[in-house]
Amino acid sequence: MADQEPMSIWTRPERHERSGPGRRPGYSREQITRTAVRIADAEGLEAATMRRIACDLGTGAMSLYRYVPRRDDLSDLMIDLVMGEIELPDGPSGDWRSDLTLLAWRIRAAGLRHPWLIGLLTSRPTLGPHLLRVHEFALAAFDRMGLDIDDITGFVGMVDDYIHSAIRREIGWLEEASRTGLDPERWKRDYMGPYVRQVVESGAFPLFSRSVVESRTAHLAPDERFRHGLDRILDAVAALVPTLRSR
Known part of the structure; x- marks a missing residue:
């Protein structure tokens, strides 16, 4: 070059x-x-x-x-x-949970529009101005919570990791279904279903079997699954904040 x-x-x-x-x-x-x-x-x-x-x-x-x-x-x-496509308010609303939820859904939308984005974003450090704007919004959502900067950056990293991994998993399922010529639900039912049933019937992996047969989240639609996981991550943050403030 x-x-x-x-x-x-x-x-x-x-x-x-x-x-x-x-x-x-x-x-x-x-x-x-x-x-x-x-x-x-x-x-x-x-x-x-x-x-x-x-x-x-x-x-x-x-x-x-x-x-x-x-x-x-x-x-x-x-x-x-x-990242410049991600529309955000000029600043946080003061409700950290609402702000991070908004950010998560908008990152997911960008990731699904551009299936290559998350893999590339997580493969190398990059600090372009639009990415910094998005990151600054996430940091600012925690800024009035009485936390030190290490806790703030740790929480933002934890939320980012969930968002990125959830999007990558969703894209992976979509791409695998596309390769077989099936829609995602038919791929799970017709392509993977027979093998999963065989595993469940073998009794060799009882906890996996329970996660397939009994778990409600295993059968959620992609957007519902994303919301469920995000809510659990934010619940964990909310539970930790009082302890961190009191140190």
């Missing part, structure tokens, strides 16, 4: 070269990133190569490296562009 300098894309000013008197550059980071996101949404993250992006833009790949020098830069830009 044109530039291998280990420097964050966020510290690099965007280039605005003129190729002739009065002429603006042909491309921008945003244009390149939006094209990459569109390709990744339609065909998967692996398809969003610089060569493919350049093809869609009608140029050569090398010309785009002036704007986005490295693959990691493109990943960071893609993450941040999608």
Whole structure:
């Protein structure tokens, strides 16, 4: 690539070269990133190569490296562009639970619109401005609770981990169902069902069997399952806060 300098894309000013008197550059980071996101949404993250992006833009790949020098830069830009879709109030409402619930559902919506997002977001550290805005909102939701910053960041990390893992699991089920040509419910019933019944009837895994046969949450719709898990995480936070305040 044109530039291998280990420097964050966020510290690099965007280039605005003129190729002739009065002429603006042909491309921008945003244009390149939006094209990459569109390709990744339609065909998967692996398809969003610089060569493919350049093809869609009608140029050569090398010309785009002036704007986005490295693959990691493109990943960071893609993450941040999608995080910019997450609409949040200017500041927390004062009801931390309501604020975090709102944030969780909006992150889930973005993750389901862009199935590659959570895998990429959790695979590398990145601190783009839109991601920082979302993270700041989560931190601020706890800021008036009398907690120290270690507890605040710990709680935000715990909630983030639940949100990300729940979305990844949901996307995984959807992708597996898609590969078999079945809708998710038919995939569970027709593809996995016979084997699960065999396991239950064997008696070899009694607790797993109970989790399948007796558990209500195992049979919830995806949005209901997400809500149930999020509520339990927030219940745990609420139970811990008085102890942490009294230290």
